[in-house]
Amino acid sequence: MGKKKTNKLIVNLSDDEDQQQKQQEEQDIKDENIVKEEEEEEEEEEEKKESKGKMIQRHKLELKVTNNYNNHQYIIESFNTKKDKKAKSDFQDKAKKIEDELKKKQQAELENYESGQVQLDLNQLIINKEQKGPSKAQLKKAQKLADEEKRMKELEEEKKKFVSKGVVEFTDFMTKLKPLNKTIKHINPDGDCLYSAIGNQLFILNIIDEAKSKQYQKELRKKASDYIMENKDEFLPYIISEEEYSDSPDPIADYCQDQVLTIGKWGGHLELKALSHSLKLPITIHNAYSQDIIIGEEFMNESKSNSMHLSYHRHAFTLGEHYNSVIPLITIENNNNSDEEQ
Numbered sequence: 112m113g114k115k116k117t118n119k120l121i122v123n124l125s126d127d128e129d130q131q132q133k134q135q136e137e138q139d140i141k142d143e144n145i146v147k148e149e150e151e152e153e154e155e156e157e158e159k160k161e162s163k164g165k166m167i168q169r170h171k172l173e174l175k176v177t178n179n180y181n182n183h184q185y186i187i188e189s190f191n192t193k194k195d196k197k198a199k200s201d202f203q204d205k206a207k208k209i210e211d212e213l214k215k216k217q218q219a220e221l222e223n224y225e226s227g228q229v230q231l232d233l234n235q236l237i238i239n240k241e242q243k244g245p246s247k248a249q250l251k252k253a254q255k256l257a258d259e260e261k262r263m264k265e266l267e268e269e270k271k272k273f274v275s276k277g278v279v280e281f282t283d284f285m286t287k288l289k290p291l292n293k294t295i296k297h298i299n300p301d302g303d304c305l306y307s308a309i310g311n312q313l314f315i316l317n318i319i320d321e322a323k324s325k326q327y328q329k330e331l332r333k334k335a336s337d338y339i340m341e342n343k344d345e346f347l348p349y350i351i352s353e354e355e356y357s358d359s360p361d362p363i364a365d366y367c368q369d370q371v372l373t374i375g376k377w378g379g380h381l382e383l384k385a386l387s388h389s390l391k392l393p394i395t396i397h398n399a400y401s402q403d404i405i406i407g408e409e410f411m412n413e414s415k416s417n418s419m420h421l422s423y424h425r426h427a428f429t430l431g432e433h434y435n436s437v438i439p440l441i442t443i444e445n446n447n448n449s450d451e452e453q
Contacts, residue, residue: 164259166224170217171266177213276426283399284422288437295422296436302375304434305421306331309386309394311436312419316392329374335385336367342388349381377432380406393418397437 281295288294296311298304306328314324339346343363356362370376371385387394387407395418396404405411411418420437427433 162256162259163221163224164256164263166221167263168259168266170221173213173217174210177210277424280399280424280426284397284424287399288397288422289440292440293420293437294440296438298433298435300427300433302377303328305378305382308421308434308436309419311438312394312421313390315436315438316417316419331386332372332374334389335378335382336371338385338389339363339367339371339381342385346381346385379432395420395437397422399424 284295298307298311301307307325309331310319310324310327313319313327314321319327340363347363350356350362350366351359353366356366359365371378371382383394383396383406387410391407391410393405393407393409393411393415396406397420398404399422405418422435422437424433424435427435
């Protein structure tokens with residue numbers, strides 16, 4: 112009987128210990144989750160702020176875009192004003208002024224950031240016995256800053272060897288267009304480049320005057336929208352294939368309102384097709400590395416003199432896709448000769 116009682120007591124104690132251990136494990140898990148949530152919240156707050164490395168990276172991208180823009184402009188000036196040294200000098204001064212103003216603005220941003228930024232010294236945090244030590248989020252941030260600094264140094268080294276893809280593409284365009292007696296007229300990369308290029312082409316074809324061609328983007332957007340709305344079945348398969356409009360009750364109307372009619376929204380193949388059919392004019396799209404594409408070929412006359420010509424750039428200004436206007440080289444030469452006579 113005594114042994115039986117002893118065995119029963121041992122079993123009961125064992126059950127109590129298992130229960131306590133289970134409760135302790137559950138509490139440990141809860142504590143870990145609370146700490147994890149606090150650290151995630153802290154990390155989210157830190158990530159919302161622009162770090163010094165990200166600011167420097169943004170500054171470098173802004174300078175790169177500005178320099179590429181100036182390089183494009185300089186190449187155009189070199190082709191189109193071969194004898195006008197003063198024009199080239201004025202352009203270089205203007206480009207230098209733009210770059211200096213941007214650097215001054217960036218320096219002010221950096222100084223404001225550094226004056227209000229508490230520098231995180233990882234070593235000091237580790238050896239400071241008065242504190243419990245840096246949190247995981249702080250350690251992660253410190254490592255992230257170190258990685259960004261290392262990456263920026265690597266980018267600086269790569270930049271020395273880097274040749275802008277946009278400049279290379281533009282040079283290849285000029286080589287391809289020269290035998291065709293054509294050159295490129297620069298169009299501002301403001302989101303309306305397709306419509307501005309079409310407006311310039313309508314001026315080249317003497318369909319609208321020069322003043323109107325510079326303010327014709329809104330009218331061209333309306334023409335494109337009207338044609339798409341009137342020919343919904345033709346455009347619907349392409350529009351609903353985009354995730355943004357796949358569940359829309361009226362995807363055509365939404366697309367026209369959001370993309371076609373909104374100033375600054377980039378246009379593409381759908382808008383080119385709509386404009387070609389609306390204007391009843393063919394549009395030739397020149398590409399530096401592939402065969403030219405003709406949209407609305409059925410509207411082309413026998414001499415092909417009524418075709419509008421655009422150049423499609425994949426790497427313009429490091430911003431991606433862009434359209435310029437392709438114009439006869441003789442137009443540029445005549446303008447230069449006229450300026451010299453005056």
